[in-house]
Amino acid sequence: MDISRLQELQKEFDLEYFPGFWRIDSDADFINSLKHVCIALAGEVGELSNIVKKLDRRLMNLGGSIRDDDLDRLREEVTDIFIYVLIAANLLGMDLGDAYLRRLEYNRRRFSEFKSL
Numbered sequence: 194m195d196i197s198r199l200q201e202l203q204k205e206f207d208l209e210y211f212p213g214f215w216r217i218d219s220d221a222d223f224i225n226s227l228k229h230v231c232i233a234l235a236g237e238v239g240e241l242s243n244i245v246k247k248l249d250r251r252l253m254n255l256g257g258s259i260r261d262d263d264l265d266r267l268r269e270e271v272t273d274i275f276i277y278v279l280i281a282a283n284l285l286g287m288d289l290g291d292a293y294l295r296r297l298e299y300n301r302r303r304f305s306e307f308k309s310l
């Protein structure tokens with residue numbers, strides 16, 4: 194499924210469950226919604242980081258290996274992060290897929306010296 198369709202699905206969900214988020218009548222409303230997304234995104238990155246921290250601690254102290262349920266929890270947090278990225282993109286009125294492709298091209302030029310031959 195392409196990213197613009199995912200953005201549409203997320204906006205439909207947000208309008209249905211959190212209509213107040215999309216009641217934007219002023220710049221202050223816009224910044225307030227953007228602030229909410231930033232805080233939520235940071236929270237999800239924190240959740241992912243905390244799992245990584247605990248896995249690192251467990252592997253360092255007890256050894257063993259990363260289990261399937263560890264990967265499931267990591268994947269869940271990455272998905273939560275992605276959801277808030279979709280919401281941020283919707284709020285900013287951008288096509289995330291197009292923006293990604295433009296940025297990928299920019300990064301190809303920027304990091305061209307690192308390209309393996």
Ligand SMILES: [Mg+2]
Nearest residue numbers: 237240270273
């Ligand atoms: Mg989460």
